[in-house]
Amino acid sequence: MTELFRPGDRVRARRADPPHHTRLPRYARGAVGMVLERQGHYPLPDDRARRLSGEPEPVYTVRFAAAELFGEGDHTVTVDLWESYIRPATPEAAG
């Protein structure tokens, strides 16, 4: 599986609140951040928890400004996100 994103890309974390296990932290949902690094390919935990087989997918290191996440703060929070958890950071792709 090829990677959709590269370092420097701005991405928005999905807003969806799935009714199953996921590893997209709630505080990051809907927020826009920047891809720092590609980490390789790993099975999606949402699939594994439901015993669905799926191809391993790209995981990215994504950095968010605290102000974007919490409305305040001068620090950053860097989160590891599977490709399914993010979209290009354009208004129409939000969610």
Next chain:
Amino acid sequence: MSGDHTGTAATLAARVRHLEGLLERRGLVDPQELDRALEAFLARASPANGARLVARAWLDDGFRARLLADANAALPELGLSMGGGLQEQRLKVVENTEASHNVIVCTLCSCYPIALLGPSPTWYKSEAYRSRVVRDPRGVLREFGFALDPAVMINVWDASAESRYMVLPRRPAGTGDVDEQALAARVTRNGLIGVAPV
């Protein structure tokens, strides 16, 4: 984030024991082999490993560059690895500088580089640390007695997927003639997580 793990630890331990019993009775695992594997892993897993990496990185710029670029490839230079579990885990070492400081957390559970830091401290798994350090890292550091210069930027790393993180602290001033072993002795577990200067 998920709930308070401390409240469910007893239940979880009971479930693991039950599963282990079933696997043993059906001849799928050898209990002694399981004990040996666990003991061998935990005997090697200690913050002394992380401290050795830091001391070497302080003394050897080439090693520091290799450690920051691809930690898994650099670890064997000191006889270390991120193996020992089901699969080798990806390690990312993040370097503190004059301008920026790093702090590690796992907000979703308690991901931690056990092979290099040993079992994690109880507070690392607490809901208070996990929820607060992403929002107010400066405040949390103050509670650890660490007054970081307000001009220094903080980067919090949430180990939310398969990677594990370790902080490379700044070398203390006035340690120019200190040898590698003595430098390693200066490094604390909290420094490797980022809640202490070293």
